[in-house]
Amino acid sequence: MRKVAIAGVGHTPFTFAAEKSSVELFNEAAMDAIIESGISAKDIQALYVGNVLGDFSEAQIMIQSYIADDLGATNIPATRYEGACASASLAIRDAFMWVASGFYDIVLVGGVETSAKMGTPLATRTFAMAHDSHYEYPAGLTFPGLFAMLAHLYTAKYDVPLEKLKEQMAMVTVQSHKYGVHNKYAQFQKEITVEDVLKSFMVCSPLQLYDCCPFSDGAAAMVLASEDVAKKLTKKPVYIAGVGQSSSGKLSAQKDYAPRIRAREVSVKQAYDMAGIGPDDVDLCELHDCFSIASIIAVESLGFAEFGKGGEMWETGQADRGGKVAINMSGGLKSKGHPIGATGASQAVDIVHQMRGEAEPGRQVEDVKIGLTDTLGGDGVLCNMVLKRGW
Amino acid sequence: MEYKLTFKEYNKSLKKGKLLGLKCNDCGNYTCPPKMACQECGSTNMDVEQLKGSGKVVTFTVSFVPAEGRDAEVPYTVVMVELDEGPWLLGNLTDIDPNKVTVDLIGKPVQLGSKMKALPGDVYMMGDKEAEGAFARPTFVFA
């Protein structure tokens, strides 16, 4: 397999209901990535697009084809990826494989979503389509409901009092907002306090409003190129050094591991092994904090903390800038926003900005050599990527 | 290979308060809700069996924000129940005021009630022939 690099990136602001269409959002990010790479749309050999709910939000399927044509990448093979909130990461992993295999030299990859356009009731309904529609949705399962149940399970399994866990969860949210303030692409550029979180209204017990990420619109895109091509395009190639992907059954079928999501452990091991690294080597991680409890669960399975002790990373500053591993310096899904089809690409783009030293000073981490993305779709599509600085 | 127990048959039976599962002839474990392959060992050598419908709450949530079409239901209590036969089953707990539910609910014994709630279907499920118009929801009460 050949080495594959990210040669250029693009990212739209993440917002409440966007005035632009998904094609427009994606191609604004895509054209920025193309321009940054010093290529033209005609050089792109294939397109990989994460998009989950365009059918519902814009009555548009087959968006990948219209994106390619709109961009001027006429007649190239274009494929849409649906893996709920991990869609863009699945797209990137496949795009990586096609370049690594030698089949293509230059491809365009990313994701787009306009879920905020749908409004909360329809967005909640359509997001819940990523549960088992026959066996689990009928009982009223929603995404906050799923993570709420994992939070309660966490208190019971690890014997952490609910009050303590809720405080740790609030600290996760506070840190996300502390860095989202500085991210020019973030949906919420506003600091909040632990008290604000604990005062917000109850969504699904024990999760309150500020434990939950928002519905968001936006896009992110990257140009991937083989090592030899990338070296001609940029002085600062970021290599995709390892990838992993895994899947899960419905929540009840995850009984042997919950609140751990076993698929994450399978996926991240693939990524670590392929890159020849372990969790201690990671400088910066963008992980899937769709809900505050999700971050605590994630750091444990990613190998940053012991099971039952994830929350301590936020209590002690180990998840902060200058800590053991800087987590979600973008503001994460919570503060930056979570346009689900774009999130995995956004995570990777942010790590590229961090490695190049291009993040805003208030959230820039010094000397980032190795970054990890962690994206979770539904109740268990997992994708992880290890990115390595190439200079 | 045909399914030993399809959603349609499981659902029809659940609506009448009868919980069906699959017992594996190779490992002896139960799979419920039904699957093509045994939840524990992957074997397809399983037979349909009625489960007792009793177990204990392993986790729960009280949901205050509805998905579209379910405004009338909130607040409602969702429980994950570990059945006596081993599988976990997601359902609702109906004989407690959702506003009075606390974390003490974990570990409490419950059993399937005699009246099963059904999801009448929303704009994306309405008139679904396969579901015969409604998806049953395992509806639990305290044992």
Ligand SMILES: [Zn+2]
């Ligand atoms: Zn078996």
